[in-house]
Amino acid sequence: MAHTTTADTVAQEHQVHPLGVYFKVWGWLFVLSIASYVVDIIAFDPSLNWIKWTLITLFALLKSTLIVTYFMHLKWERSSLVYAIISPVVFILLMVAFFAAESGHIADVRRAILGG
Amino acid sequence: MMESTQIDRTAAESMQLTGWRGAIADLSSDGRMFKVSWGKAMMWFFIVSDAFVFGAFIAAYAAARIAAPGAWPDTGEIFALQLFGADIPLLLIAIMTFILISSSGTMALAVNYAYQGNKDKAYKLILATALLGATFLGMQVFEWIELIGYGVRPWENPFGIPQFGSAFFMLTGFHGLHVTGGVLYLLWVTRKVKTGGYEREGNYEGVEIVGLYWHFVDLVWVFIFAFFYLI
Numbered sequence: 001m002a003h004t005t006t007a008d009t010v011a012q013e014h015q016v017h018p019l020g021v022y023f024k025v026w027g028w029l030f031v032l033s034i035a036s037y038v039v040d041i042i043a044f045d046p047s048l049n050w051i052k053w054t055l056i057t058l059f060a061l062l063k064s065t066l067i068v069t070y071f072m073h074l075k076w077e078r079s080s081l082v083y084a085i086i087s088p089v090v091f092i093l094l095m096v097a098f099f100a101a102e103s104g105h106i107a108d109v110r111r112a113i114l115g116g
Numbered sequence: 117m118m119e120s121t122q123i124d125r126t127a128a129e130s131m132q133l134t135g136w137r138g139a140i141a142d143l144s145s146d147g148r149m150f151k152v153s154w155g156k157a158m159m160w161f162f163i164v165s166d167a168f169v170f171g172a173f174i175a176a177y178a179a180a181r182i183a184a185p186g187a188w189p190d191t192g193e194i195f196a197l198q199l200f201g202a203d204i205p206l207l208l209i210a211i212m213t214f215i216l217i218s219s220s221g222t223m224a225l226a227v228n229y230a231y232q233g234n235k236d237k238a239y240k241l242i243l244a245t246a247l248l249g250a251t252f253l254g255m256q257v258f259e260w261i262e263l264i265g266y267g268v269r270p271w272e273n274p275f276g277i278p279q280f281g282s283a284f285f286m287l288t289g290f291h292g293l294h295v296t297g298g299v300l301y302l303l304w305v306t307r308k309v310k311t312g313g314y315e316r317e318g319n320y321e322g323v324e325i326v327g328l329y330w331h332f333v334d335l336v337w338v339f340i341f342a343f344f345y346l347i
Contacts, residue, residue, distance in 0.1 A: 015227060015231065015324055016231045017228065019228060022221065022225055022228065026217070026218075026220075026221040026224075029217045029220070029221075030214065030217060033210075033213050033214065033217060033341075036342060036346055037213075037346070039346075040205075040206070040346040040347075041192070041205060052347075053347050056342050056346045056347055057343075057347075059342070060339055060342035060343070063338045064335050064338050064339070067220065067331050067334060067335050067338070068331075068335065070224075071220055071224045071327070071331045071334075072331045072332070073324075077152070078152075081152060081157075081160065084160075085160055085164055088164055088167075089164070089167055092167060092168060092171035093171075095171060095172075095175050096171060096174055096178055099175040099176070099178055100175075100178040100179070100182055102179065103178065103179040103181075103182035103183035104182050104183075106183040107184075110183070
């Protein structure tokens with residue numbers, strides 16, 4: 001086995017990819033981090049803060065997708081593994097969203113009953 | 117008949133191991149579920165379960181913050197650094213973010229060079245990853261000392277409601293623990309690359325596995341940076 005292994009089969013079995021991919025992803029991670037930092041610093045009218053939060057969340061999701069897809073090599077893994085990893089994480093995001101919605105409700109109820 | 121009984125038994129049973137030794141024997145036995153090595157499958161297994169831990173923390177933080185009976189402190193002001201006589205908001209955190217992203221970059225390159233069999237480059241890049249991780253940790257320690265100096269505690273916070281203190285120490289503390297573990301793990305892998313351990317085994321996958329863990333630590337920071345510090 002060790003004797004028949006050529007550079008080509010090593011590349012297929014293991015995660016060897018052109019270095020340019022990594023530098024591109026690295027660059028994008030920097031750009032997206034700077035973008036989210038800039039969005040945070042720019043003074044927004046408080047009524048437009050939702051735009052700020054949406055952009056920051058979007059950039060974070062993009063960054064995490066880049067890391068998982070290219071740095072953690074999921075792009076090149078078999079689909080059985082990819083699905084097994086990605087599907088539970090969707091439920092984590094749902095859980096965070098549900099918790100956030102529920103606490104908004106709690107805050108509203110408190111304001112309605114106690115005022116302020 | 118012999119063979120089927122052997123297949124039915126788990127590694128722990130056939131080696132008559134119980135407790136944590138049995139658990140380790142079962143988890144490390146050469147079972148096939150995905151067409152990846154068992155070590156990689158188990159690292160992914162750990163990462164997904166760990167993602168749930170951090171998911172629960174972020175959900176708890178979101179719940180505490182949104183339902184908080186008071187104003188949340190402005191993280192931009194608290195984590196500002198004085199530079200050239202002006203307060204630059206979140207400067208330290210931004211630098212920490214870039215350090216961690218860079219360490220992810222060096223780690224990705226290290227995996228590539230390790231698989232190419234370039235021992236020297238792989239060794240240097242993993243060592244660089246560990247050093248960047250240690251730098252990140254040093255800055256986090258600085259930040260903790262600063263905030264503890266201001267009087268922030270897990271149960272109180274001079275800048276506003278106490279929930280900020282508990283969220284800060286819980287999120288950054290748990291992430292910092294993961295970084296600490298990651299740096300030690302990286303140093304161990306560095307040594308194994310240097311002494312030719314992977315070369316003798318004829319397989320550099322151990323470098324990719326530590327890489328998976330390290331990228332996950334970076335991934336968690338992406339969300340802490342966005343949701344705790346920026347928003």
